[in-house]
Amino acid sequence: MATYHIAVLPGDGIGPEVMEQANRVLDAVCTKFDITLERTTYPVGGFAIDQHGEALPQTTLDGCEQADAILFGSIGGPKWDSLPLDKRPERAALLKLRSHFDLFSNLRPAKIYSGLEHLSPLRSDIAQSGVDVLVVRELTSGIYFGQPKGLEGEGEEQFAFDTMRYSKREIRRIAISAFEAAMKRNKKVTSVDKANVLVCSRLWREVVEEVAKDYPEVKLEHIYIDNATMQLICDPAQFDVMLCSNLFGDIISDECAMLTGSMGLLPSASINGSGFGMYEPAGGSAPDIAGKGIANPIAQILSASMMLRYSLGEVDAADAIDAAVVKTLEDGILTAELMPKEERVNASSTAAVGTYILQQI
Amino acid sequence: MATYHIAVLPGDGIGPEVMEQANRVLDAVCTKFDITLERTTYPVGGFAIDQHGEALPQTTLDGCEQADAILFGSIGGPKWDSLPLDKRPERAALLKLRSHFDLFSNLRPAKIYSGLEHLSPLRSDIAQSGVDVLVVRELTSGIYFGQPKGLEGEGEEQFAFDTMRYSKREIRRIAISAFEAAMKRNKKVTSVDKANVLVCSRLWREVVEEVAKDYPEVKLEHIYIDNATMQLICDPAQFDVMLCSNLFGDIISDECAMLTGSMGLLPSASINGSGFGMYEPAGGSAPDIAGKGIANPIAQILSASMMLRYSLGEVDAADAIDAAVVKTLEDGILTAELMPKEERVNASSTAAVGTYILQQI
Ligand SMILES: CC(C)[C@H](C(=O)O)[C@@H](O)C(=O)O
Numbered sequence: 001m002a003t004y005h006i007a008v009l010p011g012d013g014i015g016p017e018v019m020e021q022a023n024r025v026l027d028a029v030c031t032k033f034d035i036t037l038e039r040t041t042y043p044v045g046g047f048a049i050d051q052h053g054e055a056l057p058q059t060t061l062d063g064c065e066q067a068d069a070i071l072f073g074s075i076g077g078p079k080w081d082s083l084p085l086d087k088r089p090e091r092a093a094l095l096k097l098r099s100h101f102d103l104f105s106n107l108r109p110a111k112i113y114s115g116l117e118h119l120s121p122l123r124s125d126i127a128q129s130g131v132d133v134l135v136v137r138e139l140t141s142g143i144y145f146g147q148p149k150g151l152e153g154e155g156e157e158q159f160a161f162d163t164m165r166y167s168k169r170e171i172r173r174i175a176i177s178a179f180e181a182a183m184k185r186n187k188k189v190t191s192v193d194k195a196n197v198l199v200c201s202r203l204w205r206e207v208v209e210e211v212a213k214d215y216p217e218v219k220l221e222h223i224y225i226d227n228a229t230m231q232l233i234c235d236p237a238q239f240d241v242m243l244c245s246n247l248f249g250d251i252i253s254d255e256c257a258m259l260t261g262s263m264g265l266l267p268s269a270s271i272n273g274s275g276f277g278m279y280e281p282a283g284g285s286a287p288d289i290a291g292k293g294i295a296n297p298i299a300q301i302l303s304a305s306m307m308l309r310y311s312l313g314e315v316d317a318a319d320a321i322d323a324a325v326v327k328t329l330e331d332g333i334l335t336a337e338l339m340p341k342e343e344r345v346n347a348s349s350t351a352a353v354g355t356y357i358l359q360q361i
Numbered sequence: 362m363a364t365y366h367i368a369v370l371p372g373d374g375i376g377p378e379v380m381e382q383a384n385r386v387l388d389a390v391c392t393k394f395d396i397t398l399e400r401t402t403y404p405v406g407g408f409a410i411d412q413h414g415e416a417l418p419q420t421t422l423d424g425c426e427q428a429d430a431i432l433f434g435s436i437g438g439p440k441w442d443s444l445p446l447d448k449r450p451e452r453a454a455l456l457k458l459r460s461h462f463d464l465f466s467n468l469r470p471a472k473i474y475s476g477l478e479h480l481s482p483l484r485s486d487i488a489q490s491g492v493d494v495l496v497v498r499e500l501t502s503g504i505y506f507g508q509p510k511g512l513e514g515e516g517e518e519q520f521a522f523d524t525m526r527y528s529k530r531e532i533r534r535i536a537i538s539a540f541e542a543a544m545k546r547n548k549k550v551t552s553v554d555k556a557n558v559l560v561c562s563r564l565w566r567e568v569v570e571e572v573a574k575d576y577p578e579v580k581l582e583h584i585y586i587d588n589a590t591m592q593l594i595c596d597p598a599q600f601d602v603m604l605c606s607n608l609f610g611d612i613i614s615d616e617c618a619m620l621t622g623s624m625g626l627l628p629s630a631s632i633n634g635s636g637f638g639m640y641e642p643a644g645g646s647a648p649d650i651a652g653k654g655i656a657n658p659i660a661q662i663l664s665a666s667m668m669l670r671y672s673l674g675e676v677d678a679a680d681a682i683d684a685a686v687v688k689t690l691e692d693g694i695l696t697a698e699l700m701p702k703e704e705r706v707n708a709s710s711t712a713a714v715g716t717y718i719l720q721q722i
Pocket residue numbers: 090091094095250557558587
């Protein structure tokens with residue numbers, strides 16, 4: 001019987017309530033597949049600021065160090081928005097965890113589930129043609145972390161600067177992530193850059209071309225970020241895996257998520273070179289609906305499934321969760337935001353969706 | 362009788378044929394409003410490379426220097442894509458003209474014309490709610506032009522770097538453009554940044570807040586670029602003026618253009634501190650349809666109208682062109698790409714649309 005240690009960081013807003021459902025579903029697959037998941041819960045985000053004075057207390061970081069993976073909820077909210085930037089939940093916890101564990105490979109799948117096409121903000125013929133994209137975003141370099149960064153000068157000539165920076169090594173490892181993912185999907189990689197303007201993008205293209213040689217079955221295309229933003233809207237079905245730098249991936253992955261119209265269904269994974277990873281919903285902490293029992297737990301549950309698949313290698317358990325989610329959606333067990341306004345009286349609660357999913361396992 | 366000198370740079374692809382129609386329409390308003398526009402045509406882009414060995418010959422630059430404004434067509438095409446980056450039409454001509462004339466204020470209006478809602482790739486209820494956005498993009502600084510930029514190191518540790526850089530002065534002048542534009546529109550500015558990650562964005566926010574104090578009637582909001590990309594898709598009607606840095610404006614303006622579904626209708630202006638400007642369609646040179654007489658001339662004609670309005674101060678003439686275009690669209694005088702596939706047998710040619718427009722003047 002396999003035993004794993006998981007650091008559970010529920011965070012703020014809807015984090016704790018959706019995490020509760022993910023834990024219930026994990027209990028169900030553990031029983032079925034004879035897995036032991038030792039889970040320890042740690043404070044993070046605004047909750048940790050309120051309790052311990054900082055968004056990522058040392059005990060939380062230590063707990064993550066000792067774990068095989070991190071299951072993360074969501075963090076932030078208006079209460080902590082007036083803190084200095086470096087203390088805020090997003091930077092002090094999220095960016096810190098990414099860089100501390102070198103979680104360079106961020107996988108953000110976005111798809112329109114069959115039957116939920118009407119949620120997409122796209123014209124119905126385009127939504128019907130489908131959105132099923134995996135954004136592979138570089139997460140620990142680029143303009144997020146590049147040095148130098150700062151302010152210089154005086155008066156009107158005072159200027160700010162940020163450095164976008166990529167090494168061949170950094171580009172190569174994320175490109176490999178994208179091609180490996182494409183081999184398990186539809187064998188197409190679209191690399192997003194701005195090679196007509198950025199030196200980083202030129203090196204990016206060069207290294208991506210080199211990596212592509214090792215994957216002759218995968219079709220590679222290059223697209224400028226401005227054009228990618230447009231093509232996603234008028235013809236999203238042309239994309240399979242989209243390979244992006246940190247900043248462009250931030251933009252493209254959010255655009256893809258919005259195109260599905262169901263952010264509450266989308267998980268994400270952030271993985272390092274040894275398979276250690278952090279798994280979290282694509283959406284935010286949604287403070288406006290927190291505590292009401294109406295938040296969609298599926299993104300959190302699918303994040304747990306990605307954790308089983310990518311960090312623990314428990315593929316059967318992950319498949320079981322994914323299948324249970326598909327069945328639940330097909331059976332119309334939906335939280336309110338997935339339903340047309342006039343049908344929302346029949347919406348399922350956070351807990352009811354969790355229960356239905358674990359019953360399918 | 363006012364006399365102006367215009368440098369006309371038709372360029373490549375559909376550039377020359379749509380420029381021909383813009384010239385005919387300009388002739389009509391000149392007669393009606395007693396304006397003299399002395400126009401001299403100069404080579405630019407791939408055409409100039411073929412004829413003179415470079416995308417922006419000195420004679421063209423000199424001609425622009427002596428003019429009151431530049432009316433630009435479009436440049437580039439597969440024929441010149443294999444040239445080294447610095448020789449290619451986009452960089453050698455477009456970026457060069459922008460920086461040479463300090464054309465820092467790029468105005469890109471995007472709207473869905475009444476009756477053309479079906480062209481939008483958005484779900485019909487969203488398209489019906491309307492898209493009417495003016496993107497004000499900073500065009501001569503940021504990561505496009507920031508120094509240093511380059512490649513260093515060896516082997517896998519070789520790295521590329523680009524510098525995003527903004528001074529208070531540069532931010533202030535583009536912010537003023539945005540607020541001035543908002544005063545003539547719906548009095549709302551949404552400033553797009555990534556202040557949770559970039560030092561440039563923090564200085565951007567600070568200066569934009571300062572400028573806002575001089576425009577108490579204008580409502581100011583700040584939005585992160587990733588969220589802006591999403592909000593544009595699910596609720597574009599919330600935006601009036603979107604104020605963006607160079608890179609974010611590149612992305613946001615193209616997204617806005619795509620949301621209208623009618624890129625062939627969208628003009629743009631790039632203006633400097635003395636009112637000198639370059640006016641060009643938002644779309645590209647469309648080499649695939651060049652020379653067939655089917656390209657939509659309206660973006661070029663509206664670019665001529667923006668030129669009359671912003672560089673020459675001939676507001677009545679500009680209003681006349683805009684009204685003629687609206688009437689033409691309402692009367693259903695459309696090029697093929699604006700029509701449903703099954704109706705395209707009734708499409709108007711490039712010249713027929715030009716003729717109809719000038720008849721309305
Ligand atoms: C909160 C923010 C710093 C973060 C990012 O830009 O990476 C978020 O937008 C994301 O995509 O995870």
